[in-house]
Amino acid sequence: MLYYLLAVIVLIFDQLTKWLIVKNMVIGQSTELIPNILYFTSSRNRGAAWSILEGQRFFFFIITAVVLVIVIYYMQKMGRFKPFLGTALGLVIGGTLGNFIDRLFRGEVVDFIHVYIFKYSYPIFNVADSSLVIGVILILIYMFIEEKKEKKHG
Numbered sequence: 001m002l003y004y005l006l007a008v009i010v011l012i013f014d015q016l017t018k019w020l021i022v023k024n025m026v027i028g029q030s031t032e033l034i035p036n037i038l039y040f041t042s043s044r045n046r047g048a049a050w051s052i053l054e055g056q057r058f059f060f061f062i063i064t065a066v067v068l069v070i071v072i073y074y075m076q077k078m079g080r081f082k083p084f085l086g087t088a089l090g091l092v093i094g095g096t097l098g099n100f101i102d103r104l105f106r107g108e109v110v111d112f113i114h115v116y117i118f119k120y121s122y123p124i125f126n127v128a129d130s131s132l133v134i135g136v137i138l139i140l141i142y143m144f145i146e147e148k149k150e151k152k153h154g
């Protein structure tokens with residue numbers, strides 16, 4: 001199905017970028033892309049966002065499995081008939097699998113997108129995280145729109 005293809009494309013792009021970073025940069029090395037805003041910094045994370053739950057690999061496998069089951073259930077139930085929701089779910093699947101593969105084969109997640117927001121160094125993340133966050137935001141927008149429709153039509 002189309003939205004699973006999107007997930008596969010995200011997954012391939014995520015793994016490709018991580019492979020290039022691992023191959024061409026040493027951990028800690030940083031490349032300036034946009035001065036004071038955007039850098040590629042090779043980093044590893046054994047935790048989740050902001051390195052929470054550092055090293056809890058078993059927990060991450062459980063959470064990943066739960067996330068995938070829920071998202072695939074909604075993809076089969078609703079996502080495949082609704083392009084907006086299907087795209088959002090596809091992005092979440094792609095991002096989840098991207099980080100899962102890292103956790104499975106590397107024991108840690110490769111991060112490299114380093115953004116400074118007003119001098120604050122935002123946690124270094126990767127394509128999979130971006131896809132996850134965008135997917136989650138789109139799902140929230142979808143739910144908000146659905147709720148508005150419900151209220152309107154009673």
Ligand SMILES: CCC[C@@H]1OC(=O)[C@@H](C)C[C@H](C)CCCCC(=O)CCC[C@@H](CC)/C=C/C=C(\COC)CC[C@@H](O)[C@@H](O)C[C@H](O)CNC1=O
Nearest residue numbers: 045048049050051063096099109111123124125129132133
């Ligand atoms: C994005 C989810 C994180 C991703 O979750 C995953 O893999 C999922 C599939 C499995 C997790 C075990 C479960 C999610 C735990 C909840 C969580 O984490 C709260 C998230 C809030 C979110 C608001 C929407 C902030 C976002 C932050 C960041 C990303 O900003 C773009 C910083 C990312 C850097 O700390 C980077 O080192 C992280 C590293 O790459 C490992 N990534 C993960 O664990």
